[in-house]
Amino acid sequence: MNGPQLGPSVAALEAWSKSFLSGQDPDVRDALLADSRVASYPAGALICNASNGDYRVALIHSGQIRAQITSWDGRQATTRYLTAGQFTALPAMLTYGAPSSLAAVTSCEVSVLNPNTFRHLLRTRADLCYEVAVHLAESTYETVMHLEDNLFGSVQQRVSRHLLEMATSTVKGLLVQSDQSELADAIGSVREVVSRSLKKLEDTGAIRRSRRQIWIEDPRLLQSFASSNATVRNKDLAVGNTAREAGLKARNE
Known part of the structure; x- marks a missing residue:
C-alpha cells in the first residue's frame, strides 16, 4: 500500500x-x-x-x-x-x-x-442513516443471490458469473485478469474443476484464454451459462429498482 x-x-x-x-x-x-x-x-x-x-x-x-x-x-x-x-x-x-x-x-x-x-x-x-439502511438492505438481497449461486449453482454457473463480474472494459473488449487458481479460490472450488469449466466455455466461443488473461468474446452467451434463473432474477431486480425509485420519489415529495 x-x-x-x-x-x-x-x-x-x-x-x-x-x-x-x-x-x-x-x-x-x-x-x-x-x-x-x-x-x-x-x-x-x-x-x-x-x-x-x-x-x-x-x-x-x-x-x-x-x-x-x-x-x-x-x-x-x-x-x-x-x-x-x-x-x-x-x-x-x-x-x-x-x-x-x-x-x-x-x-x-x-x-x-x-x-x-x-x-x-x-x-x-437521520437522512444519512436512512439511506445507508436502505443500501445495506439491498446489499443483503444481492449477497443472498450470490450465496444461492454458490450453494446450489453448478461450477459452470459459478465460473461464468464470476467472469462476468470480474471483467473490466478495455479498448479490445471485456478482460478478466486472473488465472485458474485465483478463480477457483473465488468460487470455493479447485483448479482442475475450474480448468474443465473454462475449456467448455472456450469451446463454445464464450471466452478466449491467453496466459493470465481471459477475454469475454460473447457476454450474452456467457450470461446464459451464468444462471438458469437469469430471467427470474432480472425481473426481481427490475421490480426492486422500480420500488426503490417510487420510494425515493415519495420521500422527496
Whole structure:
C-alpha cells in the first residue's frame, strides 16, 4: 500500500458522485472526505481481514475489490465484487468487525474513511442513516443471490458469473485478469474443476484464454451459462429498482 495522502482528492470527489450517497448534502461528503486518506493496493493484495477486527471502510476510486469469506480449512468464497463509487465494510463499521475479508482483484485506489466520523454522522443525520439502511438492505438481497449461486449453482454457473463480474472494459473488449487458481479460490472450488469449466466455455466461443488473461468474446452467451434463473432474477431486480425509485420519489415529495 502506498503512503497516506491526507484530505480528499479529485478522484475521491468523482467516486462520491457515482456512489449511493451522491444525493446527500455536501457537508456530509466534505466531513467524510476531509477526514480520509488515499491508499492504493496492487492486484492480489489482501486489503484487510475484518474477522480480526481489521476492517477498512473505503470509497473506491478505481479498480475492483472482492469481499470474501474463508472457511476453517482455508477455502474461500466470494460474497460480492465492488467497483468505483462503491463503499467497503459498511456492516463491519457498524458491528466493529465482520467474518469476512477484502482483497484487490485488480490494482485499485480508494479513500480510506474514518469510521468514527462516519458513525457520528449516522447518529446525528437521520437522512444519512436512512439511506445507508436502505443500501445495506439491498446489499443483503444481492449477497443472498450470490450465496444461492454458490450453494446450489453448478461450477459452470459459478465460473461464468464470476467472469462476468470480474471483467473490466478495455479498448479490445471485456478482460478478466486472473488465472485458474485465483478463480477457483473465488468460487470455493479447485483448479482442475475450474480448468474443465473454462475449456467448455472456450469451446463454445464464450471466452478466449491467453496466459493470465481471459477475454469475454460473447457476454450474452456467457450470461446464459451464468444462471438458469437469469430471467427470474432480472425481473426481481427490475421490480426492486422500480420500488426503490417510487420510494425515493415519495420521500422527496
